Amino acid sequence: MIFLAHALLGTLIGYSLSNLFLIAIIAFLSHFLLDALPHIDTGSFKRKSQYTRKDWYIVMFDIIIGLAFVIYFALKLGFLPVFIGAFFAILPDAIDGSAWLFKFKKMAFFKKMNAFHENFGFKMKHEFILLGYIIEVAVILGLLSILFWL
Numbered sequence: 001m002i003f004l005a006h007a008l009l010g011t012l013i014g015y016s017l018s019n020l021f022l023i024a025i026i027a028f029l030s031h032f033l034l035d036a037l038p039h040i041d042t043g044s045f046k047r048k049s050q051y052t053r054k055d056w057y058i059v060m061f062d063i064i065i066g067l068a069f070v071i072y073f074a075l076k077l078g079f080l081p082v083f084i085g086a087f088f089a090i091l092p093d094a095i096d097g098s099a100w101l102f103k104f105k106k107m108a109f110f111k112k113m114n115a116f117h118e119n120f121g122f123k124m125k126h127e128f129i130l131l132g133y134i135i136e137v138a139v140i141l142g143l144l145s146i147l148f149w150l
């Protein structure tokens with residue numbers, strides 16, 4: 001899923017639990033759970049090497065909006081737990097993204113991490129695109145309404 005969805009679920013996990021270690025573990029695992037749902041993101045039909053300039057703008061926009069919400073909710077709900085939750089919830093994408101960017105994706109750890117990430121994630125097909133959009137939007141709006149209501 002997109003950065004925003006992972007960051008919001010991590011935020012909610014951070015707010016809901018009091019043990020920082022537990023927040024980190026559950027937020028990290030939550031990433032794979034969200035990716036396992038049918039969803040649409042820039043990586044659904046493309047590898048990072050195939051991203052256009054527009055795709056990168058969308059990714060940057062998503063990250064900026066996601067970070068803005070994390071900062072807002074961190075200030076509203078408690079800085080450290082929310083920050084730790086959001087950080088660990090986006091960590092799998094951050095690991096994969098930096099391994100790709102800094103060209104160490106062939107190293108054993110990053111290769112295994114990437115394979116696990118890809119295997120666990122929902123494999124989007126053209127017939128599921130609408131479902132992918134609906135679930136992605138529903139997850140984001142659902143999490144936002146819970147978080148604003150807290």
Ligand SMILES: [Zn+2]
Binds near residue numbers: 031035092117
């Ligand atoms: Zn992911």
